Amino acid sequence: MRPSDVALLRQASREVRGAIRGAVSFAGLCDQGQVRVTAVAGAATRRLTSIVLRPSRGLGGRSWDTGQALAVDDYGASDDITHDFDAQILGEGIVTLAVAPIVVRSRMRGLLYAGTRSPARGPEMARFLEHQAGQVAHELDVRDQVDLRLRMLLAADAIRAVPASAAPGEDADAVLTPRQVEVLELVALGLRNAEIAEHLGLSVPTVKSYLRAAMARLHAGTRQAAVVEARRLGLLA
Known part of the structure; x- marks a missing residue:
């Protein structure tokens, strides 16, 4: 039975928060063309779980489009992204925000974020998130392959019968x-x-x-x- 993928994201968010002092970390998986934030660590409110991301919207949407980890050092002043989620991000007091896509076999599966309430080095955060997102992607791939193998074995048994x-x-x-x-x-x-x-x-x-x-x-x-x-x-x- 497949373990919870949401629990995997929650664990990754906790690890990010533990590695980046004072960070707020959050993440979500792609479902029907959008990413809904379902895992949060270090938030002061529940606002982040109201984020539903689509391509090209916000910093995460740009990361989705490019397949790259990205960061902005001053989220509120950035004019390179849309500000669809200002109420959630600024409501948490986040200043520096970074995000990395979770990509499994060239398929976008989710997004992993980290934000700090004081200025930080965004590019360094982005590189760290890229590594963490890669670990999540590897685990999702393993789970997918196990699921596929089980389906094949069960179907083969049914066909032989x-x-x-x-x-x-x-x-x-x-x-x-x-x-x-x-x-x-x-x-x-x-x-x-x-x-x-x-x-x-x-x-x-x-x-x-x-x-x-x-x-x-x-x-x-x-x-x-x-x-x-x-x-x-x-x-x-």
Whole structure:
């Protein structure tokens, strides 16, 4: 059972606060195109948990867009960012603010912040946050891979329990390429296109092209129908 990702963020926020004297640290994970702050350490109010970030909005939005850790030494006076969240940030008395994106396999998964109520060296804070965000990203990746492996094992067990209904090779026109078979095998295990692409080291459009070609050869209207027909023909284990 997957541990709580929010608990992971809370732990990271506590570690940031412990490492940067007097810091306020907060973080959130990406969900449906936005990041909602769910982990806070060192705050004097509850205002920070009302932050819901989108790309290009605020310092975090810029970090999201660029994929880089960023900092402003004087948040209130900065004219390089939008000030959508002044009520929350300035309400905590934050002067210097830094943020780093949590990126897992090129996918933006969240943001990790640190702010101080007195002037600090923003670039140094940003570099430290980048390291901490990398550790969070590594743990999320490990959890994702464990989840994927468990799904594959469970799906494989379910497939082995269903008997094949025909001998192999009864339709020469339905012969698939090795790569098309690989893609269909992963479809049969319940993987989505993005997961198949990651597993095989391909792009998502390439996976889709292999899948479309396999469906055409098998005269199947859906990916599930292609799996069923491939198994009927003995092309899948």
